[in-house]
Amino acid sequence: MKVGIIGYGNIGEAMVSGLLNSKTVNPDEILASSRNEKKIRAALDKYHIGITRDNIKVTEFADVLIISVKPLGLASVLEQIKDHISDNTIVVSVVSSVEISEIESIIGDKKIVRVMLNTPVMVNEGMSALCMNQLVNFEEVDEIVALFKSFGKVELVEEKYMEIITAVSGTSPAYVFMMIEAMADGGVMMGLPRRKAYKLAAQSVRGAATMVLESELHPGALKDMVCSPGGSTIDGVYTLENNNFRGTLMKTIREATKKADRLKQKL
Template structure:
């Protein structure tokens, strides 16, 4: 059973989409905050109902959310972030913290549009929905140690979080932000390979997804380099090296590297 943290503060979401929902659910489930300490608003009844279903308070407007929150998470689409923050600017104050998860929006822009000085930028990814997000954060100049601790507790509730300089955020977006899509394609392709080799579709997909999950856990939990783990599976003249040979002929490594760098480049273009 979750036990609520003694450091209870009011958390508001401006934007009540899937990522906001994942964060809010994780925060409540882990006991970082009680549901009644969280608030949001949305014009659609179905989105309001989702948050109500696990106890989040629904307010009438984003302005009310900002006014009634200690930490405000900006979880709107990047293309509307400027408009939203300019509208909410009169409601921000020095006793509040603005946390942005909008991809590509820099700290300087967030400060200019909101007038807020205590700002933290976080880049989570979609596995937050199942509690295994990879999130990276960077601190604005005026954010405090207490702000950092609270934000780490929030995003630690949905996975793992690392600190990095803002200059790395475009690359973070290209790797962990967009990365789940690359892995979904790999799982789908592996399952198709299983079907081509004679497996039933449901078994092939289950084996492919569990294999990726297990391989990721091996890297994360053992601390060994993935090349070392790969070599341990690769027997001389065996099945695995035959498969790896095909991957190398197809440019598998180079294609993944290009995917990450292309996504990072696109993020850089959008942020500029």
């Protein structure tokens, strides 16, 4: 399978790293495009993949064409490459806020997959949600899932959920970073060295998330396991509840979903 990437930025590089480290594809099976000279040199030196400034060359090369550009630049890219997309090419958009129907309005009846991913793909711990049009068959779905599993977890969804997923998965790393920072600040306030506070807070969040994913227990049950009667944890839980911790997070997801819906791009 030959993979083309239009828009070789940080996310593009993260995908290449995951694909190569997992041996899902070989370096000579990847061709990416970039206008950034530094990125071009790094792609050649670090990953030994094909790299070009020519989006059409990438389009004609690819069996799977991943488009990773800014939403405002998507229409011009699609107009540029639309006559060079084979009927067998799977076009994968990782561009936020753009629906499949909008892409179809420019490139026509082609195989299209829409993906919502988040920044932890940069450390091979991403969460990717995929939906596709009816031209993509089951075997091709499996191929795309395999590609995206090389840098994280994958979930197949209906497109109507994409804006909610943007809030729950796409934007939420920012909230988690804020929580880690605040936890570390609290540790520093009580006397911990800054570096140790960040490490302790970040690893605790990582470990807790792994427990949710691997144990398949309800998060509330896992929380109860930590809360000894009369202990410090239940005091901390009380403080969070008393300050509307869960309600604030739920409202945050609601507002982020509304904003994602308003940001839908008309190409």
